Amino acid sequence: MKKRPAQMGTVGEAIRLGAQYFDEAGLYFGHGTDNAWDESLSLVLYALSLPWDVDASVQQRELSEAEQTCIASLFDRRVEERLPAAYLTGEAWFAGIPFHVDQRVLVPRSPIAELIESEFVPWLAAEPVHILDLCTGSGCIGIACALYLPQSRVTLSDISAAALAVARQNIDRYDLADRVTAVESDLFAELQQQRFDLIVANPPYVDQEDLADMPAEYHHEPEIGLASGLDGLDFTRRLLVEAADHLTEQGVLIVEVGNSWVALEDAYPEVPFLWLEFARGGHGVFLLTAQQLRDCCATLAAG
Ligand SMILES: C[S@@+](CC[C@H](N)C(=O)[O-])C[C@H]1O[C@@H](n2cnc3c(N)ncnc32)[C@H](O)[C@@H]1O
Numbered sequence: 001m002k003k004r005p006a007q008m009g010t011v012g013e014a015i016r017l018g019a020q021y022f023d024e025a026g027l028y029f030g031h032g033t034d035n036a037w038d039e040s041l042s043l044v045l046y047a048l049s050l051p052w053d054v055d056a057s058v059q060q061r062e063l064s065e066a067e068q069t070c071i072a073s074l075f076d077r078r079v080e081e082r083l084p085a086a087y088l089t090g091e092a093w094f095a096g097i098p099f100h101v102d103q104r105v106l107v108p109r110s111p112i113a114e115l116i117e118s119e120f121v122p123w124l125a126a127e128p129v130h131i132l133d134l135c136t137g138s139g140c141i142g143i144a145c146a147l148y149l150p151q152s153r154v155t156l157s158d159i160s161a162a163a164l165a166v167a168r169q170n171i172d173r174y175d176l177a178d179r180v181t182a183v184e185s186d187l188f189a190e191l192q193q194q195r196f197d198l199i200v201a202n203p204p205y206v207d208q209e210d211l212a213d214m215p216a217e218y219h220h221e222p223e224i225g226l227a228s229g230l231d232g233l234d235f236t237r238r239l240l241v242e243a244a245d246h247l248t249e250q251g252v253l254i255v256e257v258g259n260s261w262v263a264l265e266d267a268y269p270e271v272p273f274l275w276l277e278f279a280r281g282g283h284g285v286f287l288l289t290a291q292q293l294r295d296c297c298a299t300l301a302a303g
Contacts, residue, residue, distance in 0.1 A: 008068045011048070012059030015040050018075050028215035031084035031107040032092050039085050043074045046089040082216035095144040100169050104162040106225040108140035110202040110256055111282025116144045120198070123276075123287055125250050128152060128197035132246070134239070135203040137225060139167030139182070145200070146180050157183045157191065160224060187235075188242050195248045201239065202256040205284075207232035210259060232260035233267065240268075240293070240300045247290035258284040267303070271296050 008014035018040030033039045045052060047070045063071070074088055086092040086107040092099055094108035095116045101107055115123070129152055133142025136156035146154045154176075156167050164182045171180050183190055206214070206226045218226065228234045236257055243253045254276075257264055261275065261284040273286040293300070 008063055008071060010059060010063060011044060011061045014044050014063060014068070014071050015059070018043060018071070021075055021079060025079045027079065027082070028217050030215070031109060031217060032086050039078070040075070042085050043078065043088060044071055046091075047071045047074055052093075081220075083220055084217050087220060092138070092140075094140040095148070097140075097144055097147060097174075099138050099140050099143070100166060100173060101138050102166060103220055104160070104222065105138040105166045106221050108138055110141065111278040111280065111285060112141055112200060112202060112254065112256060113144065114278050114280055114282075115200075115254065115276065115285075116141070116148050119148055120252075120254075123254070124198065124252055126197075128252075130194075130196045130198075130248070131155070132157065132191070132194075132196040132199045134187070134199055134201040135225075135235075136167050136182070137163050137202075139170040139180075141200055141202060143167075143170050143174060143176060143180060145198075146176050147174060152179065154180045155183055155191070155194070155196070156180060157185045159184070159186045160222065163222070163225075187238055188246055191246060195246055195251065197248050197251050198254070199243060199247060199251070200254045203235045203239065204228040205232045205236060205257045205260045207260055207263065228260075231263040231267075232257070233263055236260070236264065237267075237303050240271075240288075241297075241303065243288075244290055244293035244297060247293070249290065251290040253288045253290070253293065254285065256285045260284065261286070268296075268299060270299050 008017055019036040022036035022039055029039055077083055084107050086101050087103055092101045092108045095113040131145050131152050131154045133156045136142050136158045139156050142154045142156040146152055158164050161184055164184055167182050204226050205228050208230050211227050276285045
């Protein structure tokens with residue numbers, strides 16, 4: 001690509017060349033797009049400071065030499081470093097909202113976005129007021145909750161001070177400091193006696209085998225956000241034991257465990273996990289009520 005930026009006469013040609021380059025390079029797409037064309041499009045729009053919903057006629061626009069060089073350099077970094085596009089653009093979309101991201105946080109992609117967009121209907125008895133986004137990373141889940149549920153007060157927590165710095169940038173971006181707070185905490189350690197109507201978490205849940213097999217793109221993300229022991233459940237086991245003490249009487253826990261859902265079902269056959277389904281894809285997200293967690297506390301503690 002470095003040798004042929006001049007071939008990109010127009011925006012459309014640049015997008016096509018990028019897509020072809022990405023396909024030939026065998027890139028993996030799992031961080032916001034699922035194909036080479038969209039990945040190329042996102043980098044070209046970023047290079048030209050164009051919005052994602054720009055009119056398709058922009059494809060005819062001629063590119064200056066400087067623009068071509070800039071685009072070629074982004075394409076090269078995507079291919080040579082295997083950097084997810086979101087880390088190159090510094091932005092990722094979640095639940096229809098753009099978030100600042102960098103390598104201190106995972107690139108947002110949880111199917112939980114769909115639940116937020118439908119304001120958790122029909123899963124909660126009442127609209128949640130106090131919400132905890134445990135393992136918040138960029139803050140995407142909690143901040144999206146705050147924006148979709150304007151009456152809510154949201155706590156974002158994460159063990160990583162570096163991740164929380166990004167989450168705070170996103171709180172400021174949406175001017176939410178009056179309703180959203182960020183707390184550095186290992187699980188519930190710094191949340192003391194607080195109780196929440198809804199605890200939602202996309203914690204680390206990748207097992208050792210899946211971690212070893214992950215495409216290069218994932219190795220740019222913080223490992224603390226992915227790995228969770230041999231069967232991927234180290235964090236979730238602790239969460240299941242402690243969550244009931246931090247939920248209100250009618251509270252609900254929603255947790256993503258991805259492929260580790262099989263190991264979770266095997267580990268706790270008596271726990272009535274409700275596995276949620278998603279129109280846009282994704283799996284391995286369960287719901288348990290506070291009552292169910294209390295009913296199963298002996299099983300969960302034996303863990
Ligand atoms: C899978 S990432 C999710 C980030 C974000 N919620 C999202 O969906 O994009 C998991 C996050 O959990 C955090 N984490 C890992 N262990 C933790 C612990 N013991 N207590 C709190 N947070 C933890 C990591 O720092 C990371 O930001």
